[in-house]
Amino acid sequence: MCTIPGHSWKKVMENKDATWLANFKDERSSFAQPKYIFLAAESKLKGENDKKKYEKARRLKGCIDKVR
Numbered sequence: 001m002c003t004i005p006g007h008s009w010k011k012v013m014e015n016k017d018a019t020w021l022a023n024f025k026d027e028r029s030s031f032a033q034p035k036y037i038f039l040a041a042e043s044k045l046k047g048e049n050d051k052k053k054y055e056k057a058r059r060l061k062g063c064i065d066k067v068r
């Protein structure tokens with residue numbers, strides 16, 4: 001729950017395929033599309049996730065090379 005008086009979360013969702021942490025609609029903006037908040041490229045969490053993806057790709061490449 002949001003602890004700021006007069007504010008509340010619309011919904012909390014989990015999407016393991018998303019690369020953003022949060023999204024919102026800026027009421028001051030005339031654009032209807034939501035804005036997204038991402039991790040900084042140099043953040044530790046993003047670096048760990050990227051390393052896991054590259055290691056998985058490396059293992060899969062080894063499996064593909066064996067099949068050929």
